[in-house]
Amino acid sequence: MTANLAPTPCCDCGRPYPAGVKFETCKSAPFFPEARDTIKAALAKYDAELNAISDYIHANPELCWNETKAHARLTSFLSGEGYTVEGFDQYPTAFKVSYSRGNGRVFGLNSEYDALPGIGHACGHNLIAVTGLGAFLAIRAAMDAHDISGTVTLIGTPAEEGGAGKCALYEAGAYSGIGACMMLHPGRGLEHVQTSGTVIRSYALQGFDVEYKGKPAHAGLSPWEGVNALDAATTAYTAISSLRQQLTPDTRVQGVITDGGSAANVIPDRTALSYIVRTNTAKQLSTTVPRVMACFEGAATTSGCTVSTKTSHKLDELRNVEALGDEYAHVMMDMFGDAPGGTHIELAYGETMGASTDFGNITHLLPGCHPMFGIPTAPGAFNHMPEFTAGAGSKASFDESMKHTAAMAAVGVRYLLDEKFADSVTTGWTTMMEKVKNE
Structure with a gap:
């Protein structure tokens, strides 16, 4: 078992966590083991139903803003469990559900469930749907069993793949009142261990249709x-x-010609392109995009054509709050560090993966964390590849997702219960955002 853990101080005793050691080395760890037992029991109770929901969403892939079957399956399950599900008139495939006991902080969770054109759930959003749902159920169980005050909220977020659904939902008030927010996302697992995860940044993004x-x-x-x-x-x-x-080595500019004409013996009077610009930060994006736009406009001038450009919603880079990420990593190692097959959790706050997400925007608006977890896939199969679709639909992948769901739920319980920890989350996010402004 391995844990690449940052040497940040424990919010309980103030003693640094040495890099590469398990959470148990902290004298005050683990935090509230009884709640963790309740979380595990709740996930075991709902295991068959969560797996069935994941399988159903995987077998019925739907594109952004059209996730009617996934939305119906998730909300009907919640309604059947006695929850009041809130809808959004302008976004009919989104939803929000909350559970409260007394007064206290609000912890948010996210479920995605849209698929990709032609290759289905090649980004594993069927698993994201049930990790958010499972964590919601598990936190509620812990709140009831241990008389924990506060609110847990699950937001059903459609249209991550190209629709910036979370940005639209934030503007619609879906995240109002939430103090901290988390979600999980699957990726290709490591070959040498069974259970793996990482907390890492993602690129800022701007798309164009020209x-x-x-x-x-x-x-x-x-x-x-x-x-x-x-x-x-x-x-x-x-x-x-x-x-x-x-351009700098960390900048990505990718594009395709989506319409190049229809006949070789006709001078084309219309063509179209689709482009994406990715940079390490949103600030870097603001200086790179004008240079790309100049290429579009210059081509129109030299050819004598007119040009029109439609831009997508800008996605900010993902910024993980270290207090949330550290706690997730330590809980994973404490709960599953001795699991058969080995466990490896990486904290890579300063590194950037090559993808982008609308959750990045949320992390600039309130404290958040977006751990990636590994699932078993065919060799060489990564996200947005057809082979990843098969991996995302396996029982083994679902089982791995539930381990990380348990850890995320445990982080949520600590946020609701532990004022010192919650303060460290807020302070860490505020400090991080000040640094972002000055980068």
């Missing part, structure tokens, strides 16, 4: 009468390819 319009003409009889929109598209593509050598 359209060029020219003038059609017969390509053989009178090509000079046309204005070639394909020339504009290829010029833009080439210009951006040349621009890459002037």
